[in-house]
Each structure stands twice: as C-alpha cells, then as structure tokens.
Amino acid sequence: xxxxxxxxxxxxxxxxxxxxxxxxxxxxxxxxxxxxxxxxxxxxxxxxxxxxxxxxxxxxxxxxxxxxxxxxxxxxxxxxxxxxxxxxxxxxxxxxxxxxxxxxxxxxxxxxxxxxxxxxxxxxxxxxxxxxxxxxxxxxxxxxxxxxxxxxxxxxxxxxxxxxxxxxxxxxxxxxxxxxxxxxxxxxxxxxxxxxxxxxxxxxxxxxxxxxxxxxxxxxxxxxxxxxxxxxxxxxxxxxxxxxxxx
Amino acid sequence: xxxxxxxxxxxxxxxxxxxxxxxxxxxxxxxxxxxxxxxxxxxxxxxxxxxxxxxxxxxxxxxxxxxxxxxxxxxxxxxxxxxxxxxxxxxxxxxxxxxxxxxxxxxxxxxxxxxxxxxxxxxxxxxxxxxxxxxxxxxxxxxxxxxxxxxxxxxxxxxxxxxxxxxxxxxxxxxxxxxxxxxxxxxxxxxxxxxxxxxxxxxxxxxxxxxxxxxxxxxxxxxxxxxx
Numbered sequence: 001x002x003x004x005x006x007x008x009x010x011x012x013x014x015x016x017x018x019x020x021x022x023x024x025x026x027x028x029x030x031x032x033x034x035x036x037x038x039x040x041x042x043x044x045x046x047x048x049x050x051x052x053x054x055x056x057x058x059x060x061x062x063x064x065x066x067x068x069x070x071x072x073x074x075x076x077x078x079x080x081x082x083x084x085x086x087x088x089x090x091x092x093x094x095x096x097x098x099x100x101x102x103x104x105x106x107x108x109x110x111x112x113x114x115x116x117x118x119x120x121x122x123x124x125x126x127x128x129x130x131x132x133x134x135x136x137x138x139x140x141x142x143x144x145x146x147x148x149x150x151x152x153x154x155x156x157x158x159x160x161x162x163x164x165x166x167x168x169x170x171x172x173x174x175x176x177x178x179x180x181x182x183x184x185x186x187x188x189x190x191x192x193x194x195x196x197x198x199x200x201x202x203x204x205x206x207x208x209x210x211x212x213x214x215x216x217x218x219x220x221x222x223x224x225x226x227x228x229x230x231x232x233x234x235x236x237x238x239x240x241x242x243x244x245x246x247x
Numbered sequence: 248x249x250x251x252x253x254x255x256x257x258x259x260x261x262x263x264x265x266x267x268x269x270x271x272x273x274x275x276x277x278x279x280x281x282x283x284x285x286x287x288x289x290x291x292x293x294x295x296x297x298x299x300x301x302x303x304x305x306x307x308x309x310x311x312x313x314x315x316x317x318x319x320x321x322x323x324x325x326x327x328x329x330x331x332x333x334x335x336x337x338x339x340x341x342x343x344x345x346x347x348x349x350x351x352x353x354x355x356x357x358x359x360x361x362x363x364x365x366x367x368x369x370x371x372x373x374x375x376x377x378x379x380x381x382x383x384x385x386x387x388x389x390x391x392x393x394x395x396x397x398x399x400x401x402x403x404x405x406x407x408x409x410x411x412x413x414x415x416x417x418x419x420x421x422x423x424x425x426x427x428x429x430x431x432x433x434x435x436x437x438x439x440x441x442x443x444x445x446x447x448x449x450x451x452x453x454x455x456x457x458x459x460x461x462x463x464x465x466x467x468x469x470x471x472x473x474x475x
Contacts, residue, residue: 054372054373056369056372056373079375079377082372082373082374082375083375085373086373087370087373089366089369089370089373091366093364093366093367093369093370094370095367095370095371095385095389096389097388097389106374106384107371107374107375107376110376110380110384111374111375111376111380152370155374156373156374159374159375
C-alpha cells in the first residue's frame with residue numbers, strides 16, 4: 001500500500017537503450033512537497049530517470065504511479081501524466097520564434113484551453129515571480145542563459161504541475177548566472193512544490209533537499225538526509241563521487 | 248540603321264504577341280505550385296509520421312513522381328487519365344506539374360521539419376502538447392525560414408517547367424512562341440524573346456523571394472540566408 005501522501009511511486013523500473021540498461025530495476029517514492037535531489041556520475045541514469053517519469057523514454061519493466069495514475073504508454077495516459085509534471089531542461093528548449101509571453105501562454109491555451117487573456121495574465125504573474133516582468137515581449141535570443149532558464153521555469157509552472165523536474169537546469173549556464181536560477185528553484189521549494197532535481201550543485205542540494213538520492217549504473221546506491229549523505233556517505237561509490245565533486 | 252529598326256520592330260511585334268498569353272504561364276505556375284505546396288506539406292509530414300504504412304505511402308509517392316519525367320506525367324494525366332475523366336488542358340497541366348513538384352516540395356518540407364532541434368519536440372511534449380499541436384505551433388513556424396529558400400527555387404523551376412504544358416496545346420508562352428515562329432519563320436527572334444520573357448519573370452521572382460526571406464526571419468534569430 002502506498003502512503004496517501006506519496007505522489008510518485010516508482011517500482012522496479014528498467015529502461016534499456018539496446019543492450020544497455022540506463023535504469024536498472026530502480027525503485028523510489030517521493031512524498032508530496034518533498035524536494036529530492038538526485039546526484040551521481042555522468043551516465044549514471046539521472047536524466048533518464050526524470051525522462052522516464054514524463055514518458056520521454058519508455059520503460060520496459062516495472063511501473064510508475066503518479067498521483068494515483070499508473071503510467072502506461074497509451075496516448076491519453078501519457079498526456080495526462082505530462083500535465084501533472086513540469087520539466088525544465090538543461091538546454092532550456094524555449095521556442096525561439098515566440099516571445100517570453102507566448103512561450104508561457106501557448107501550451108496554456110492549446111492544452112489547458114485557457115483564454116488568451118487568462119494565459120497572458122498568468123504569464124505576466126509568473127514572469128514577475130521569476131523576476132522577468134520587463135522581458136515579457138523579448139524573444140529568447142534577446143535573453144541571457146539565466147533569463148532563458150527562468151522563462152522556461154515559468155513556462156512549466158504555467159501548466160500548474162503537481163511536480164517539477166529539473167534536468168541539470170544550471171549546467172549549461174555561465175557561472176555568474178547559476179545563482180539567479182537556483183534562487184528561483186529555492187523559492188519554489190519554499191512554496192512547497194514537489195521537486196525532483198538532477199544537479200551537480202552540491203551546495204543547493206545541502207541547503208534545499210529533503211533527501212538526496214545517489215544513483216550509479218541506473219540504480220539507487222544510497223539515499224538519505226543531505227547531512228548524512230554529504231557528510232557521512234555509507235557507500236564507497238558515494239564517497240568516491242563526493243570526493244571528486246567537492247574537491 | 249534600317250536593319251536595326253526592322254529588328255526592333257520585329258521584336259516588339261513578337262513581344263506584343265507573347266505578352267497576351269503570359270498570364271497563362273503565370274496561372275499554371277501559381278496553381279501548380281499551390282498544389283505542390285499542399286502535396287509537399289501533406290507528404291512531407293507523412294514521410295516522418297510515426298505510423299509505418301503512412302510513411303511508406305508517402306515514400307512511394309515521392310519516389311514514383313521524382314522518378315518519372317514530367318513530360319511523361321503530363322501525357323499520362325492529359326491523354327491517359329483523359330480517357331477516363333474529361334480533363335481540361337489547364338487542369339491536366341496543373342495536376343501534372345503540381346503533383347510532380349509536390350514530390351520535391353515534400354522532401355524540402357521533411358528536411359525543414361527535421362532540421363528543428365529535437366529539444367523543441369521534447370519541450371512541447373513535456374508541456375502536454377499533442378504531435379499535431381507541436382507541429383502546427385512549434386515546428387512548422389520555425390521550419391518556414393528553412394524551407395523558404397529551397398522552396399522558392401522550386402517555384403522558379405516550376406515556372407520554367409510550365410513550358411512543357413505547351414505540348415498538350417495550352418496556349419501559354421512557349422506554345423505562343425511556336426505559333427509565331429512557324430507563322431513568320433523568325434525562329435531566332437521569337438525564341439530569343441520567349442527566353443527573355445521567362446528570364447524577366449524568374450529574375451523578378453528571385454527578388455520577391457529575397458523579400459519574403461527577410462520577412463520570415465525571426466527577430467534576433469538570424470535570417471534564413473545569413474544564419475549565425
């Protein structure tokens with residue numbers, strides 16, 4: 001039985017690319033309002049895990065239950081699940097032909113069926129929230145990396161997701177822009193948003209995470225409170241990884 | 248001097264004779280190209296649709312029509328299909344040229360769609376957009392600027408190939424040229440003038456295309472021609 005406050009239940013999922021299992025019999029559950037930071041070496045399956053959750057990758061075994069809905073790959077199900085999950089990509093993936101406002105309001109109108117006025121109001125409110133109200137009419141090419149990523153966060157939030165996923169949201173940014181994006185993420189966490197964050201920002205993990213999950217070779221190696229995982233890792237692989245990223 | 252004056256008079260006469268049918272050349276080209284754009288869009292999208300039968304069908308269309316000479320296609324539509332359904336010369340010409348160029352346009356649209364970063368598809372998917380919504384709102388608007396330069400070249404080619412329709416008796420520019428030349432035995436001057444009129448049309452079009460390219464460029468995103 002899953003606990004009533006569990007929002008994501010991952011049961012023994014495997015995701016293969018050819019012969020290689022990027023995710024190998026992995027289980028994890030996330031509580032409502034929890035901030036889970038996923039760390040691990042490159043190629044360990046962190047991003048793939050997030051991508052499995054909103055069906056950008058297909059799983060071959062196991063099951064994923066999001067807010068009581070089991071994910072299978074029928075058209076309707078996938079659509080329903082994706083509405084519940086906001087995703088922020090490493091490469092922003094803003095729509096370059098649309099302004100910040102249009103980037104945020106398009107899916108609201110065509111997917112959520114909101115009116116243009118309503119969608120624009122929400123776009124304005126969210127841009128204000130991420131500190132970019134003055135950029136509402138700017139095209140992505142006119143924005144810095146940090147600003148683009150903040151627009152991308154606003155775009156995902158506009159769909160009222162129950163969970164936000166961040167796939168190395170700050171990895172493509174110049175160092176001086178990392179902070180502004182992390183600030184937005186921190187304020188989201190403070191608002192009680194359920195978040196799954198793949199990141200190399202150990203400082204952010206220490207400060208914001210309720211739980212850190214260390215993944216290697218597609219499996220959960222260990223997980224726990226940040227202070228335990230970061231200060232006192234039990235597994236030698238975790239120790240090894242932390243020694244490299246913290247040095 | 249006399250000789251030169253005569254030559255000018257002849258050329259002017261030819262010009263007036265030809266200019267009266269030039270609208271047919273333009274009408275065939277425009278109608279055929281419109282059909283080609285529609286066919287191209289439909290089959291270009293079908294070529295990369297997830298369903299295999301759809302893809303195969305589009306592949307067959309493209310390969311068959313690219314593999315048959317346009318002249319043969321014109322004969323087939325006008326004389327061949329003409330035995331089954333009564334087709335007007337103009338309609339037959341437009342269909343033949345249109346579906347033929349549709350095959351080339353399909354490949355241009357396909358490459359234009361595939362040139363868009365896959366991250367765009369993923370971002371749209373993650374926002375819950377359907378494949379069709381993604382295509383319509385995200386992918387095609389960005390493909391336009393990629394498709395316009397090669398697509399416009401096809402229009403210029405289409406305009407030139409509209410001369411083949413003269414073979415089924417439609418009085419467009421080339422047909423009128425043949426009439427004039429055979430009536431007056433002035434082949435050199437006639438075909439020179441026919442060529443000059445085609446050239447004037449294509450050069451004008453080239454200018455129009457350049458203007459359109461600038462119009463479809465995305466602000467701050469580089470134009471199709473000067474991509475940076």
